[in-house]
Amino acid sequence: MDITLQRNLFIAFFRSGILGYGGGPSTIPLVHKEVVERFGWMNDQEFADVLALGNALPGPIATKMAGYIGYKVGGWVGLINSLIATVLPTVLLMVGLIGLLSSFRESRVVAGMTAAVAPVVGVMLFVLTMQFLKQSKKGIGLAVTIVLSIMSLAAYQLLGIHPAIVIGILIVYGLAVRPRREKEGAAS
Numbered sequence: 001m002d003i004t005l006q007r008n009l010f011i012a013f014f015r016s017g018i019l020g021y022g023g024g025p026s027t028i029p030l031v032h033k034e035v036v037e038r039f040g041w042m043n044d045q046e047f048a049d050v051l052a053l054g055n056a057l058p059g060p061i062a063t064k065m066a067g068y069i070g071y072k073v074g075g076w077v078g079l080i081n082s083l084i085a086t087v088l089p090t091v092l093l094m095v096g097l098i099g100l101l102s103s104f105r106e107s108r109v110v111a112g113m114t115a116a117v118a119p120v121v122g123v124m125l126f127v128l129t130m131q132f133l134k135q136s137k138k139g140i141g142l143a144v145t146i147v148l149s150i151m152s153l154a155a156y157q158l159l160g161i162h163p164a165i166v167i168g169i170l171i172v173y174g175l176a177v178r179p180r181r182e183k184e185g186a187a188s
């Protein structure tokens with residue numbers, strides 16, 4: 001067991017958990033920053049695959065990503081370590097701050113702090129979306145990326161199809177198209 005690796009896993013997921021105000025979606029860009037950019041445990045494509053799979057499965061995205069990445073990087077110890085690091089900030093903050101925040105719930109300062117954080121989370125998610133679009137454009141091309149994005153948005157927003165179903169359909173599409181492209185590339 002590599003102690004430095006386990007320490008880094010704990011730091012990466014604890015940092016993401018403690019700074020990810022607003023729940024799972026707000027932690028995704030933070031996990032990306034740690035896992036892909038800071039520690040280099042995955043590349044953008046691998047991270048996108050983990051995110052897609054995590055979104056297709058039930059339960060909180062942060063813990064699913066922590067468990068998978070922790071296991072991939074550090075085995076069973078890494079899985080447990082990453083899960084603890086992801087959940088611990090929430091538990092500590094809930095126990096330590098719930099009484100304080102509930103007593104000041106009507107305060108304009110607390111409401112202002114909450115409102116001020118929302119745009120930051122939106123910007124972080126937008127930046128991550130742009131990175132995924134660039135990665136997708138490299139892999140399947142601009143036209144297909146635009147078409148799949150519009151179709152996904154329409155399915156989710158206009159038709160009310162659950163995101164997991166949309167992701168599942170796109171995974172099936174990717175599995176069907178990729179082998180065909182690989183065969184075409186091998187034939188030429």
